[in-house]
Amino acid sequence: MAPAALVDLRCGAVDELHYPATSVLVFAGVPGAGKSTALHRFFAVGPDAEKPVRTDSGALVLDSNHTRNRLRHRLGLIPYPLWRPLVHLAHYRAIRTALRTTDGPVAIHDCATFGWSRRLIARWARAGRRELHMVLIDVPATQARHGQITRGRRVNGLAFTAHCRRWEQLMLDLGARGDGPLPEIEEPLASASVVIVDRTTLSGVSLIAFDAA
Numbered sequence: 001m002a003p004a005a006l007v008d009l010r011c012g013a014v015d016e017l018h019y020p021a022t023s024v025l026v027f028a029g030v031p032g033a034g035k036s037t038a039l040h041r042f043f044a045v046g047p048d049a050e051k052p053v054r055t056d057s058g059a060l061v062l063d064s065n066h067t068r069n070r071l072r073h074r075l076g077l078i079p080y081p082l083w084r085p086l087v088h089l090a091h092y093r094a095i096r097t098a099l100r101t102t103d104g105p106v107a108i109h110d111c112a113t114f115g116w117s118r119r120l121i122a123r124w125a126r127a128g129r130r131e132l133h134m135v136l137i138d139v140p141a142t143q144a145r146h147g148q149i150t151r152g153r154r155v156n157g158l159a160f161t162a163h164c165r166r167w168e169q170l171m172l173d174l175g176a177r178g179d180g181p182l183p184e185i186e187e188p189l190a191s192a193s194v195v196i197v198d199r200t201t202l203s204g205v206s207l208i209a210f211d212a213a
Helices: 035-043 064-075 078-100 117-125 141-151 157-177 199-203
Strands: 007-008 018-019 022-027 061-062 104-109 130-139 195-197 207-212
Touching: 018 117, 022 117, 035 104, 035 130, 035 207, 061 078, 064 078, 078 104, 078 117, 117 130, 130 157, 130 199, 141 157, 157 195, 195 199
Parallel strands: 007 195, 018 207, 022 104, 022 130, 061 104, 130 195
Antiparallel strands: none
């Protein structure tokens, strides 16, 4: 499939997803949904990297965990909640730089639960004359919480609840539109395509490639 507009694949099946060669592809979901796991599986980007990774296929992968790993050398003795804002700031600076200066496709880790972050990425993609595409990983809150525990990076309960509420509203907003062309507006997502998947559907995808015409 070469996604266009809004495609809801929850409880569905697709073997491959194909995107244009200079796409910006955002993997989004609440903390613990499986964004980093997806980046690792599709692009062979390990969890211990400390900077954006260029894959053999030519894609540049930006995971916020890369930034956290890099800053941990200097700030690791300080409780993480105190320097989490620095991680987010450095991550978005890296995204902006990549979309301005990088050739080829860019894959990004982002929760997409904040309107301001969605607008920033959309704006930077337009400035770089790139198509923005999104894969929204929709999982129950209990499953996402288990994912956090498994990776040993549990998010504060209040913050996690807020993420989940904003995510639910985003799903409602998209569901109200139904399948079809996304309007040319900033909200809820200014994107050439949006693919909504659950964990089962995502596990059935064997390839994500940047070779669509």
